[in-house]
Amino acid sequence: MISPTFFPDDSHQTLKSDNDRRLSSCFELSGDWTHAPVQPFKQQLSDVLQQEEIEVIYFAEGKGFRWDSGTMAFILYCQRLCQSHNCTLDVRQLPDDIQSLLKLATSVPPNQEDNKKYIDYFQVFRQSLGWIKDWLRFFGEVGLSLQNMIRGRSDARWSDGINFLHQAGPSAVPIVTLLSFLVGMILAYLGTVQLRQFGAEVYVANLVGLGMVREMGALMTAIIMAGRTGASYAAQLGTMQVNEEIDALTTLGIKPVDYLVLPRMLALIVAMPLLVIYSNILGMLGGAMVAVSMDITPRMYYYQLSQAFSMMDVMTGVVKSVVFGGLIGFAGCYAGLRCGRSSAAVGQATMAAVVTAIVYLVIADAGLNILYFHLGI
Structure with missing residues (x-):
């Protein structure tokens, strides 16, 4: 006998056990079972099944029995618990609605498949090969578009190129200014911590100057532009893909790569060197601010800087x-043109553009540094 559980409306639920014979047991469900804490009842049924060799468990409807979806989950749990102990749960004395729902819930057997997830390496290889083929196809389209531009047969509208150049260049100056200045200060502080041990703080100008012009200026500006302009390209082209504007251009006989991709890429290629030179200057000014605070005169800093690179x-x-x-x-353009047809796909394309661009940048930077080293530059 289980002690009753009381609810705010002073109703209660009970689960009574009456052993008619050794191989069977009957449990009466009575009272209000809506929002019922059923864990004690689960434990009681488990104890009964473990202590006695029971073949059949009967569930019967008691007085004032009220139930909800939680009660159904409890009955389903009891059925599976009985099955694990080679016992049968008989619910024919419960309401017809419960019997129908239980039959529906058990119409499909639970998945007995091993939980281990096996990797289909052949499928992964095929997907990778398909991605490489698609990437090479887009690369070839860009190359052909550039060739058409040189021959004067491109569908590009160069008035749009001026607009893209403004977006990639002057519009990016504020964020490049802030981050480049701070990067120069960071390089100067890091260099000063080490050079101070040897009384060579003046050489912080060499560290900042060479670090900015060879590495940090180009890389930091590129990362900024990847998160700003690359993501913008992906979002713009992805939205056009969702609105079927790219399909409309293709229907009109206009090549999307010529009209949409090439002007954006060329605008970014033209703007990047100018932004990098500007970034180098701002980084050196940031280093100069730190150097002056370290009792290095502006003239000394300028002299060391002129000798550094x-x-x-x-x-x-x-x-x-x-x-x-x-x-x-x-x-950015590759992710935008390969975007799906939903708003969620635009967000995924934007994220893919930024991540892919940063991966490209790191690989290209490492490759160029290795090339410079072997060329003695």
């Missing part, structure tokens, strides 16, 4: 910026 060092960063600009534009 050559024009070849500046050109290495500029070449990187051109490559980075092309990669950012390629990643």
Whole structure:
């Protein structure tokens, strides 16, 4: 006998056990079972099944029995618990609605498949191969579009290119200014911590100057543009894909790569070197602010800076910026044109554009640095 459980309306529920014979047991469900805490009843049924060899469990409707979906879940649990102990749960004495729902819930047997997830390596290989083929196809389309532009047969509208150039260049100046200045200060602080041990704080100008023109200026600007302009390209083209504007251009005989992709990529390629040179200057000014606070005169800082790098060092960063600009534009436009037909797909395309562009940038930066090292630049 289970002690009753009281509810706010002073009704109660009971679960009575009456062993008619050794191999069967009857449980009477009575009272209000809506929102009932059934864990004690589960435990009682489990104890009964473990202590006695019972073949059949009967569930009967008692006085004032009220039930809800939680009661159905409890009965389903009891049925599975009985099955695990080679016992049968008989619910024919319960309301017809419960019997119908229980029959529906057990019409399909539970999935007995092993929970281990096996990787279909062949499927992964096929998907990777398909992605590579699609990537190469888009790369070839961009190459053909560039060839058509050189021959004067491109469908591009260069008035749009001026607008894209403004978006990729002057519109990005504020964020580039802030981050480049702070990066220069960070480089200066890091260098000062180490150089102070040798009394060589003046060489912080060499560290900031060479670090900005060869590496940090181009890379940081590229990352900024990947999150700003690359994502913008993906969102714009993805929205056009959702609105079927790209399909309309194709129907009119206008090549989407010529009309939409090439002007964006060229605008970014043109704007990136200018932004990188600007970033280099701002980074050096940020380093100068830190150097002056370390008792280094502006003249000393300028002199060390002029001796720190050559024009070849500046050109290495500029070449990187051109490559980075092309990669950012390629990643953004590729993700936008391969966007799905829903609003959620636009968000996924934007995210893919940023992540892919950053991966491209890191790989390209490592490759160019290795190339520069072997060329002695």
